[in-house]
Amino acid sequence: MHLHELSKPQPVGERARGRLQASDALFSLFKHHLKLRLQYRETFLFSLVLHPLVMLLILAMFKGVYAKQQTVLGYSQSQMVWYFGSSQFFYYLVWNIVDKNIAQKVMFGGMDRELVRPYSLLSWELVQLLAHKLLALVFEFIPVFLAYWLILRPDFLTGAGLAQYLILTALALLQFFLLSFLFGILAFIWQDVSAAHALKFIVVNVLAGVALPIAFFPQAVQRVLYALPFQYLFHVPVQHLLGRVDVARWDAFAVTCAWHSAWLVALFILTEAASRRTVRHFLSAGG
Amino acid sequence: MSAAKQAPRRTPQFALLLAIDLQMKLKRALAFRLNFAANLLISLFYSLVFSLFQFCVYAGLRGYPGWSAGEMLLFQAVLLFWTGSVDLLFGGVRDFIDLEVTHGNFDRLFVWPPQVLVSLLSRGTNVQATATVLAGAIGSGMMVARLGVHLTWSKALAFAVFFAAGLIFYLALLVVYSACTLFMVKMERLREVFDRVLFFASFPADLYAGAGKAALIVAFPLALWVYLPVQALLGRLEHFAVLSVGSSISLLALAVAFWRRQERRYVSAGG
Numbered sequence: 252m253h254l255h256e257l258s259k260p261q262p263v264g265e266r267a268r269g270r271l272q273a274s275d276a277l278f279s280l281f282k283h284h285l286k287l288r289l290q291y292r293e294t295f296l297f298s299l300v301l302h303p304l305v306m307l308l309i310l311a312m313f314k315g316v317y318a319k320q321q322t323v324l325g326y327s328q329s330q331m332v333w334y335f336g337s338s339q340f341f342y343y344l345v346w347n348i349v350d351k352n353i354a355q356k357v358m359f360g361g362m363d364r365e366l367v368r369p370y371s372l373l374s375w376e377l378v379q380l381l382a383h384k385l386l387a388l389v390f391e392f393i394p395v396f397l398a399y400w401l402i403l404r405p406d407f408l409t410g411a412g413l414a415q416y417l418i419l420t421a422l423a424l425l426q427f428f429l430l431s432f433l434f435g436i437l438a439f440i441w442q443d444v445s446a447a448h449a450l451k452f453i454v455v456n457v458l459a460g461v462a463l464p465i466a467f468f469p470q471a472v473q474r475v476l477y478a479l480p481f482q483y484l485f486h487v488p489v490q491h492l493l494g495r496v497d498v499a500r501w502d503a504f505a506v507t508c509a510w511h512s513a514w515l516v517a518l519f520i521l522t523e524a525a526s527r528r529t530v531r532h533f534l535s536a537g538g
Numbered sequence: 539m540s541a542a543k544q545a546p547r548r549t550p551q552f553a554l555l556l557a558i559d560l561q562m563k564l565k566r567a568l569a570f571r572l573n574f575a576a577n578l579l580i581s582l583f584y585s586l587v588f589s590l591f592q593f594c595v596y597a598g599l600r601g602y603p604g605w606s607a608g609e610m611l612l613f614q615a616v617l618l619f620w621t622g623s624v625d626l627l628f629g630g631v632r633d634f635i636d637l638e639v640t641h642g643n644f645d646r647l648f649v650w651p652p653q654v655l656v657s658l659l660s661r662g663t664n665v666q667a668t669a670t671v672l673a674g675a676i677g678s679g680m681m682v683a684r685l686g687v688h689l690t691w692s693k694a695l696a697f698a699v700f701f702a703a704g705l706i707f708y709l710a711l712l713v714v715y716s717a718c719t720l721f722m723v724k725m726e727r728l729r730e731v732f733d734r735v736l737f738f739a740s741f742p743a744d745l746y747a748g749a750g751k752a753a754l755i756v757a758f759p760l761a762l763w764v765y766l767p768v769q770a771l772l773g774r775l776e777h778f779a780v781l782s783v784g785s786s787i788s789l790l791a792l793a794v795a796f797w798r799r800q801e802r803r804y805v806s807a808g809g
Contacts (some may be wrong), residue, residue, distance in 0.1 A: 291724035301731045311750035316599050324598055342730045355637075445666075446576035453584050462737070463591050466744055467598040 252266060277370065277378055284382035295390040302339050303398040308337045310403055324466040329406055330493045331464075331472040336399050338461045341485050341506065343387040343395075345423045349376050350451070353435030353443045363535040373432060380428055407494035415504050419488035422511045427484055429518045432453070435520075460486035480514040487511070555652065555660035556627060563630075563665045574666065576729055582669040585621060589614035590796070603744050609772065612681035616771075617764045619674025620701075622667045624708050631662030632729060635716045639723055645806050655797055658716055659709065682750055687771055696770035699783060704762035707786035713793035717800040739763040756781045759789075 254413060287492035295489070310332050317328040326334065358363040365372055399405075434447035456462035465476050465486055487507060490496050497503065563767060567574040596610050606614070635658060638644040647654045682689060715728055739760040743751045757760045759782035766782060769775050 287600045291722065293722050293726070294724050297728050297731070301728070303732055305731065308746075308750070311746050312741065315603075315745055315750075320600075338732070339734075346730075383690065441570070441573055443570040446573050446580055449577060449580040449584065449666075453580070457587055457591065462588075463595060467591065467594045469594070490648070 259334075274389060277374065278369065280370070280375070280378045281382050284379045288383050288386050292390070298339075298343070299394050299398070301524040302336075302395050303402060305339065306332070306336045306399050306402050307474050324464065324493075326464065326466070326493075328406070329403055330495065332403050333399065333405055333407075333493060334464055334489060337489050338485070339395065340392055340420075341455070341459075343391045344384055344420050345427050345484060347380050347383075347428060347431050348413070348448075349380065349428060349431040350435035351442060351448055352444070353432070354377070354438035354448075357438040357533065358442050362533065366530070366533070372436075373522070376432060377428060384424060405498075408492070409494060409498055411501075412491050412498040414495050415468075415498055416488050416492035418508065419483070421509065422508065422515060423484045423488060426480070426511070426515055428520060429484070429515070429522050433518070433522045433525055436526050436529045439531075439533045454472075454481055454485065458482070459484035460489075480511075480518075483511045483514065540758065552652075552656055552660055556663060559661055560626075560663040560665060563663050567665050571754060575790050577666040578669045581625075581666050582673055585618050585670040585673065592617070595741075596728075602742050605742055605744070605808055608681065608685050609768075612678065612685060612771070613742065613764060615674055615677030615681050617770050618670060619673070619678050620704065620763050620767075621736070622670030622672075622674050624705070625664050625667035626671055627705075628659065628662050628708065628712060629664030629667055631659060632732070634658065634661050642806070644720075644804075653800060655713065655716075655794070657724070659712065664717050669745050681781050682771060685772075687773075689771070693771055693773055696775065697767045700762055700766040700770055700779075703783040703786040704761070704764075704767070706790050707759055710786065710790040710793040713790070713797050717793070717797040720800045720804050734791075735760065736763075752778075755779060756785055759785050762786055793809050 257425065301405060311326055313332050313335075316323065317331075321327070323331060353362070353372070356365060365375065368375060370378075402511065434444060434451065438444045458476060458479055460476070460482065461484075465473055465482065474484075491498055491504075548799075563757070567577075593610065594612055596605075601607075602610070638647070647657045650657045652660070687693075711732065714730060718728060739752070743754045743761045743765045746754060746789075751761075755766070755776070756778065762782050766775065766779055769779070
């Protein structure tokens with residue numbers, strides 16, 4: 252096909268075939284990243300050994316605290332220990348360094364190659380991340396979850412709570428990906444965006460409640476945090492896992508998902524708009 | 539002059555290499571001024587927020603046994619000083635070895651004049667942490683004055699010894715991390731665990747029940763980072779605390795032995 256023919260409207264059948272080829276290509280890409288990640292499977296073993304040890308340390312810390320009281324800010328001992336233990340699940344299933352990857356390619360070369368691929372930069376990074384997270388789910392989340400279970404039985408856990416946690420975490424994965432991507436593409440303008448990477452730690456540890464339950468903050472701060480979309484990254488999913496919301500009410504869960512999806516759509520529009528504007532600033536040979 | 543007559547080339551000292559790296563990082567940071575300024579502000583803000591929410595935990599748990607609010611503020615200030623100091627001196631070491639090994643550039647460290655480990659540990663300074671160090675130092679000084687702590691030479695010496703031993707223990711962990719990177723290449727998980735370790739050090743060891751406290755002081759001396767230096771300032775050190783200095787040195791020796799073993803097994807292209 253000549254180049255000028257690309258601009259002609261194609262018959263419906265050809266367009267459908269084109270879409271099929273694109274999805275095939277993305278699936279191949281997914282398999283490629285899966286194989287690539289499997290080359291480094293030893294890193295998963297670290298989780299199996301080290302994270303249960305971290306859980307034991309958390310348990311030792313809170314045993315002393317709960318010796319004098321039954322609940323702390325509405326959390327039972329098992330809920331509190333699992334809250335801190337679950338922060339590791341955030342790193343398995345949600346956390347990414349997409350911003351850092353993009354910035355490094357802009358600064359040290361390699362971005363020009365990324366931009367001439369037949370997929371958008373966003374699709375490329377997302378497929379890579381999904382492959383990574385699928386492996387993390389199988390080789391890290393499930394075994395470590397079971398190890399945590401052996402260390403401290405989760406008396407609060409229900410099947411519905413776990414299912415809702417996983418669904419909300421999948422949405423959180425997309426939300427955090429878009430956020431990181433947004434920070435990453437700022438490198439087209441500023442080259443070094445390590446400040447944005449540092450900002451991510453504030454978002455995760457403070458605004459999403461990964462380092463500490465939001466209930467520990469003063470009331471005024473809590474009101475602000477609950478109004479922001481970052482609570483969906485960790486705080487909201489983990490409340491379902493810990494049974495701190497009525498997990499039998501699927502209608503309420505649907506409303507939560509709808510709110511989360513609305514934030515996702517807004518973030519996607521913002522990312523797309525920013526992507527178009529920032530990429531114009533890119534000059535090969537190191538930005 | 540023939541090569542034989544040349545004076546043997548002195549390998550630069552570790553401290554000198556650190557200073558050179560810091561100077562280079564500062565120059566590089568000034569090339570990206572906006573990012574540098576934002577980074578300074580964010581790292582200072584994050585450190586302050588981190589200290590603040592440690593205080594929220596203190597309030598939420600209705601205090602820690604044996605710690606007044608003022609003493610906890612001193613603890614937070616020393617925590618700020620500690621995190622800033624390790625970040626300033628070694629904050630970029632993990633990034634450095636990750637990049638070198640992943641992109642196959644690690645071999646060049648073998649042809650540099652200093653030993654590989656010395657080169658590695660002296661290439662990770664982070665100039666952005668300066669603001670945190672200053673904030674921690676000023677905060678610690680203010681709290682020592684407000685609490686009316688009578689600062690004697692012996693207390694200052696004990697603080698310095700425990701702080702230095704804490705740095706030695708941190709170096710031991712960094713060496714283990716680097717040695718593992720040589721054969722595992724991707725180290726994301728260990729990075730996260732590394733960061734979680736700091737989390738446990740940010741609470742007084744008195745909070746841990748049973749043998750937990752002894753383990754944190756002697757076996758895996760996380761207490762060296764903040765708890766023991768603060769206890770030294772407040773003049774209420776446990777007798778067995780000195781064992782932590784010995785264990786930090788022993789752990790560094792073990793870590794270096796592990797590094798040497800991995801270094802011998804390293805065959806380039808990811809080990």
